[in-house]
Amino acid sequence: MPICFLFFVILLSNSLLLFLMSLYFIIMDLIIFIEWDLISMNSSAVAMTLLFDWMSLLFMSFVLFISSMVIYYSDEYMSGDLNLNRFIQLVLMFVLSMMFLIISPNLISILLGWDGLGLVSYCLVIYYQNVKSFNAGMLTALSNRIGDVALLMAIAWMFNYGGWNYIFYVESMKNYFEMQVVSYLIILAAMTKSAQIPFSAWLPAAMAAPTPVSALVHSSTLVTAGVYLLIRFNLLFIDTLLSKILLLISVLTMFMSGLGANYEFDLKKIIALSTLSQLGLMMSILCLGFPKLAFFHLLTHALFKALLFMCAGSVIHNLKNYQDIRLMGGLILNMPLTISCMNIANLALCGMPFLAGFYSKDLILEMVMLSYLNILMFILYFLSTGLTVMYSMRLVYFSVSGDFNFMSLNSISDSYWMMLKGMLGLLFLAIMGGSLLSWMIMPTPVMICLPSSLKLLTLIVIFLGGYLGYELFQLKLSFNLVNNSVLINFIGSMWFMPLIFTIGINYPFLLLGYKMTKMIDFGWNEYLGGQQLYSYLSKNSSKNEFIMNNDLKIYFLMLILLLIVIMFMLMIT
Numbered sequence: 013m014p015i016c017f018l019f020f021v022i023l024l025s026n027s028l029l030l031f032l033m034s035l036y037f038i039i040m041d042l043i044i045f046i047e048w049d050l051i052s053m054n055s056s057a058v059a060m061t062l063l064f065d066w067m068s069l070l071f072m073s074f075v076l077f078i079s080s081m082v083i084y085y086s087d088e089y090m091s092g093d094l095n096l097n098r099f100i101q102l103v104l105m106f107v108l109s110m111m112f113l114i115i116s117p118n119l120i121s122i123l124l125g126w127d128g129l130g131l132v133s134y135c136l137v138i139y140y141q142n143v144k145s146f147n148a149g150m151l152t153a154l155s156n157r158i159g160d161v162a163l164l165m166a167i168a169w170m171f172n173y174g175g176w177n178y179i180f181y182v183e184s185m186k187n188y189f190e191m192q193v194v195s196y197l198i199i200l201a202a203m204t205k206s207a208q209i210p211f212s213a214w215l216p217a218a219m220a221a222p223t224p225v226s227a228l229v230h231s232s233t234l235v236t237a238g239v240y241l242l243i244r245f246n247l248l249f250i251d252t253l254l255s256k257i258l259l260l261i262s263v264l265t266m267f268m269s270g271l272g273a274n275y276e277f278d279l280k281k282i283i284a285l286s287t288l289s290q291l292g293l294m295m296s297i298l299c300l301g302f303p304k305l306a307f308f309h310l311l312t313h314a315l316f317k318a319l320l321f322m323c324a325g326s327v328i329h330n331l332k333n334y335q336d337i338r339l340m341g342g343l344i345l346n347m348p349l350t351i352s353c354m355n356i357a358n359l360a361l362c363g364m365p366f367l368a369g370f371y372s373k374d375l376i377l378e379m380v381m382l383s384y385l386n387i388l389m390f391i392l393y394f395l396s397t398g399l400t401v402m403y404s405m406r407l408v409y410f411s412v413s414g415d416f417n418f419m420s421l422n423s424i425s426d427s428y429w430m431m432l433k434g435m436l437g438l439l440f441l442a443i444m445g446g447s448l449l450s451w452m453i454m455p456t457p458v459m460i461c462l463p464s465s466l467k468l469l470t471l472i473v474i475f476l477g478g479y480l481g482y483e484l485f486q487l488k489l490s491f492n493l494v495n496n497s498v499l500i501n502f503i504g505s506m507w508f509m510p511l512i513f514t515i516g517i518n519y520p521f522l523l524l525g526y527k528m529t530k531m532i533d534f535g536w537n538e539y540l541g542g543q544q545l546y547s548y549l550s551k552n553s554s555k556n557e558f559i560m561n562n563d564l565k566i567y568f569l570m571l572i573l574l575l576i577v578i579m580f581m582l583m584i585t
Contacts, residue, residue: 015100016087023080023107027073034069038452042066045117047177055174061118063179067307068114070452071240074311075114075232078318078438079107085322085434086224089329099139103228106132110233114240117179119167122241126163126205129234130156136229137221148220151513155214159204159238166197182247195248198241199258206238206291208258208265213510215288219280223325226280230287231318236310239294243310246303259299263392266292268507270399274406274481275504279324279335282407285506286361287317289400296393297376300383308453309372315445316360316368319438323354326431327411330424337407342416346424351412353435358408360442362401363474371446373397377470378460394473401477406485 036042044064051058083100090096109128116122130153138149172191173181185191202208207215215235219226229235242249249255269288276282290313298306328335330347344351356367363373380393418424426432441448502508 014087015097016083019100019104020080020084023076023083027076027080030069030073030076033064034066034073035452037064037066037069038455056171057175058120059118059175059177060121061177062115063117064115067243070311071114071232071307072111074314075107075110077441078232078314079103079228081434081437082224082228082318082322084437085227085325085431086222088428088430089224089325090222099222102132102135102139103225106136106225106228106233110237113237117177117244119163119170119176119178123160123163123167126201126237127160129205129237130160133218133221133229133234136225137218139222139225140220145220148214148217151217151510152214155207155211155513156204158211159201162197162200162204166194166201169193169197178245182245185248186252192248192252192254195245195252195254198245199249199254202238202242202295203258203261204238205241206235206295207288208238208261208292208295209268210509210513212265212268212288212506213513216281216284216506217510219278219284223280223321223328226284227318227321227325230284230321232314235287235291236294236314239291239298239306239310242295242298243303243307246298246301250299250301250303255299255301259296259389262292262295262299263389263396264292265289266296266396267392267399270396270403271503272506273403274399275500276403277336277338279328279337279340279407279411280321282337282403283317283320283324286320286400286403289396290317290361292396293373293376297379300380300385302376302379304453305372305376305379308449309376311449312360312368312372312446315438316357316442319353319435319442320357320361322431322435322438323350323357326350326428326435327354329428329431331418331422334418337410339417340411341414341418342412343424344412345416347426349426349432350435353439355408355412356439357442358404360446362404362478363397363470365471366447368442368444368446371450374470375450375458375460378462378467381462381466381469382460394469397470398473398477398480401474402481402484405478405481409482409485 042065046062046064048060049057050060083103086096086099086103090099093099106129109125109132111125112128113122113125116125133156134149134153137152138145167176169191170176170178170181175181178185178194181191185194204211218229221229249258266289269285269292273282273285273289276285290309294306294309294313297309327340327343327347327350331339360367360369363369365374377393377397380390385393505511
């Protein structure tokens with residue numbers, strides 16, 4: 013039995029089991045808390061803690077389901093790789109780290125999962141081992157280290173409570189000014205992991221990883237870790253100044269990524285920017301005080317985003333690893349099933365009625381209209397929603413409709429059956445998952461009473477964004493409208509964030525590190541340390557060897573010397 017199929021069966025069966033357990037926990041309103049004391053020193057105890065409630069079980073179920081489909085899909089996608097087993101092991105380590113993070117209500121055990129995600133994601137981003145992958149991996153790792161350090165500092169600061177089970181202290185932390193430091197550090201950690209401004213540069217760069225990894229990372233694992241952590245910590249910062257600052261940052265992230273995706277030509281980067289946009293949406297609704305809605309959108313987004321990446325991977329595979337959407341076109345004729353799946357995932361992303369994304373996105377936008385928001389936030393919210401539909405329709409225009417732009421000699425078809433089965437497994441949940449989850453998470457129907465103009469605003473924005481996206485890029489007006497190339501570069505390169513971030517890291521820090529390494533590690537330290545010791549030992553050992561190898565001459569010499577010494581001593585006496 014192939015290793016991919018074996019892990020696919022194990023993960024899928026565990027996913028279904030966890031899903032049924034989460035249903036039982038919701039119905040019975042159960043929480044299981046397991047604690048195991050590892051070390052106890054004076055008043056501080058380091059404990060291994062596991063929290064099983066409906067939220068952690070449901071999230072684990074989704075992570076396992078998506079990873080099972082991704083592993084099944086990888087068997088064919090990565091079939092040319094000689095180290096497929098190593099790749100599958102890395103993916104499983106990644107999933108295990110995420111599971112560890114989900115069930116940890118303790119900052120110490122969260123750090124293990126958090127750092128595991130960071131380390132394995134670096135190994136996966138540099139998987140293809142070329143210069144682009146190495147640079148992207150370094151940017152990803154260094155960006156995420158900021159959050160890791162913030163988490164370490166939060167652990168140190170929580171020494172004040174003599175324990176790290178934050179779930180017991182979140183309520184009391186809010187009342188003490190000095191303990192609000194923890195909320196600043198946790199938000200910083202979440203911002204780096206979920207790539208909010210100014211840490212957004214690493215997310216499109218991480219597309220250097222293989223496509224199955226992108227499908228897993230951008231749907232339910234690495235980037236959602238920050239949002240999940242904030243959902244658990246929501247009592248600590250909701251209704252504070254910090255939540256208002258984070259709201260502004262997340263809405264700007266949503267707007268920036270939506271605008272940037274309209275000027276991007278790399279298929280995977282467009283989908284990565286759409287992930288960034290949705291992360292901004294989750295963060296912003298969380299800041300408004302709706303953690304359940306943020307979690308709902310996190311789950312529905314995981315379904316259609318994984319499907320979207322898998323479809324993109326199939327297209328890239330067929331186009332001989334070309335990712336430029338200008339080389340595509342008319343693919344619906346050659347790959348009808350893959351492109352149908354891709355369009356369904358795209359429409360779910362846009363929030364089209366009765367697909368998975370609609371149930372969470374529509375509810376979020378209606379709650380935004382019901383909340384106390386200023387006009388700037390309101391406009392940015394709906395503008396970002398319109399931009400989401402715009403870049404989705406642009407993607408459809410460039411890749412699906414129009415003329416076929418690839419080389420005349422090609423073999424494009426829907427012939428990759430294992431990849432298609434992996435996609436079809438997610439397709440049904442991308443259609444029905446939203447409805448299923450809305451009844452599970454919110455069993456009581458909620459009445460949101462709004463005027464008809466506001467009630468219809470979401471649908472108007474969606475259809476208007478779709479129409480504008482298709483018309484502008486069909487008529488090639490998008491670049492004629494903005495003749496200023498500097499502005500286009502500014503928008504298309506995520507407001508120069510990758511450039512600023514890499515310059516900021518490169519010159520002061522990496523250059524200083526290089527000089528220190530050259531002068532100390534390879535210089536004085538080597539001369540006075542290892543090399544000096546080596547030369548001293550080698551000289552002495554060669555002398556020893558000379559003595560050992562020269563048998564009779566040395567012995568006779570030593571004997572004569574000994575006799576001379578004895579005679580000299582006798583003469584003295």
